[in-house]
Amino acid sequence: xxxxxxxxxxxxxxxxxxxxxxxxxxxxxxxxxxxxxxxxxxxxxxxxxxxxxxxxxxxxxxxxxxxxxxxxxxxxxxxxxxxxxxxxxxxxxxxxxxxxxxxxxxxxxxxxxxxxxxxxxxxxxxxxxxxxxxxxxxxxxxxxxxxxxxxxxxxxxxxxxxxxxxxxxxxxxxxxxxxxxxxxxxxxxxxxxxxxxxxxxxxxxxxxxxxxxxxxxxxxxxxxxxxxxx
Numbered sequence: 001x002x003x004x005x006x007x008x009x010x011x012x013x014x015x016x017x018x019x020x021x022x023x024x025x026x027x028x029x030x031x032x033x034x035x036x037x038x039x040x041x042x043x044x045x046x047x048x049x050x051x052x053x054x055x056x057x058x059x060x061x062x063x064x065x066x067x068x069x070x071x072x073x074x075x076x077x078x079x080x081x082x083x084x085x086x087x088x089x090x091x092x093x094x095x096x097x098x099x100x101x102x103x104x105x106x107x108x109x110x111x112x113x114x115x116x117x118x119x120x121x122x123x124x125x126x127x128x129x130x131x132x133x134x135x136x137x138x139x140x141x142x143x144x145x146x147x148x149x150x151x152x153x154x155x156x157x158x159x160x161x162x163x164x165x166x167x168x169x170x171x172x173x174x175x176x177x178x179x180x181x182x183x184x185x186x187x188x189x190x191x192x193x194x195x196x197x198x199x200x201x202x203x204x205x206x207x208x209x210x211x212x213x214x215x216x217x218x219x220x221x222x223x224x225x226x227x228x229x230x
Contacts, residue, residue, distance in 0.1 A: 003028035008073040010034045011080030015179035019202035053106035063113040072117045078107040079129040088142040096143040103147035122166035128155040130173040168220045170212040175227040
């Protein structure tokens with residue numbers, strides 16, 4: 001389905017990002033994986049680039065490298081994110097700033113550098129991986145919720161600014177998803193944690209992304225919200 005396509009996925013070292021990268025790769029795309037902890041390597045069907053998306057100079061040089069080879073992506077999945085479960089009064093200013101930096105500023109920096117190339121190329125697709133917390137307020141989500149609400153706002157503004165171009169946009173907002181990020185949080189005493197057996201799987205989110213980016217050019221899937229059936 002995606003043969004001869006180039007896909008860029010941020011936060012692709014584990015969890016949802018890794019599942020998305022693997023799914024797109026299985027469908028024939030050349031996948032560029034960005035993450036802080038990747039070991040740089042390159043195969044015929046994949047390019048791995050260690051990258052901190054919160055650093056504007058790093059993003060600038062990384063995008064320049066990607067545009068040179070393997071080329072301007074056809075699909076960009078802004079997935080990188082981090083999670084904090086704390087109420088407002090227990091959240092430090094540093095923690096709040098860090099959530100905004102990774103979950104909101106980082107995706108903005110990626111978009112700012114890539115958009116001119118995508119618009120010139122045309123027929124590109126931008127996917128933002130949000131969260132149920134980008135439209136539902138939860139107690140204990142002070143910093144995370146603020147960052148995800150902001151990310152949804154950024155995505156919706158982007159959609160308006162891209163009217164008339166050949167760049168499609170999709171916001172994928174999954175509910176709680178059973179990934180490694182819950183391992184540490186689960187052990188924190190005093191937090192009411194959801195039942196991990198009832199959560200979505202990372203592959204569920206990857207399938208939603210695949211659905212959006214494989215629609216005919218005349219179709220734009222604007223929003224996908226995923227939740228557990230139970």
